Amino acid sequence: MLKQLAILAGLGMWATNISAQAFEGKVKNGKTEEPALVMVYDYPETIVESALLAKFADKQLTGTLTKESFRLYPNVVIDEVSKSKLDYYFKLEGNGKKSEPKTTLYLIMHGSGDIEGASELPSRGKAFLEKMTANVKRSSDIMEIRKQEAILVDEENALSDLQKTQKELEEQLQANRAKQETQQKIIASQKMLLDDLKAKTN
DSSP states (O other): OOOOOOEEEEEOOOTTOTTOOOEEEEEEETTEEEEEEEOEESSOHHHHHHHHHHHHHHTTOOOEEOTTSOEEEEEEEETTTEEEEEEEEEEEEEOOOSSSOOEEEEEEEEOOSOOTTGGGHHHHHHHHHHHHHHHHHHHHHHHHHHHHHHHHHHHHHHHHHHHHHHHHHHHHHHHHHHHHHHHHHHHHHHHHHHHHHHHHHO
């Protein structure tokens, strides 16, 4: 008999609050709403998305986007949740605030037939999503490192430009000094000629 599982896991967690837990909620999928687990991360959507993609990249899994903006990983095994193959749907919703960014990550799991540990899927799904906290924090740390590396490169380039300008100015100054010495010799020669001419008139 076909057994359908529709478990929506929305991640609602403060990434810096280790006591935060996944909780039950709903998410809109097309024209319907499905039951859920929910957690909210205290990070921008791009950070949470990066953590999610990296998590599945480590598992050598690639998702596709649906028209409802879910990232679908069809017919795959996530050992932490179930040894059986399920369809995993993830959806991200950020609040768009720069000062206090938050992102809700929704997950729907669909499966059919005999599902290993079916009764434990909700709790294991929650645990899986809660453990994503470390991945999200790591994603944020990596992003900050990359930003700082970019700042450092810019500052090093600025110093290099200044040093290049100094070298050019020093070369121009040296050339100027050489020209001054030549000009002084010309002036001294012309002054001697002038003195000779004056002496002849006396």
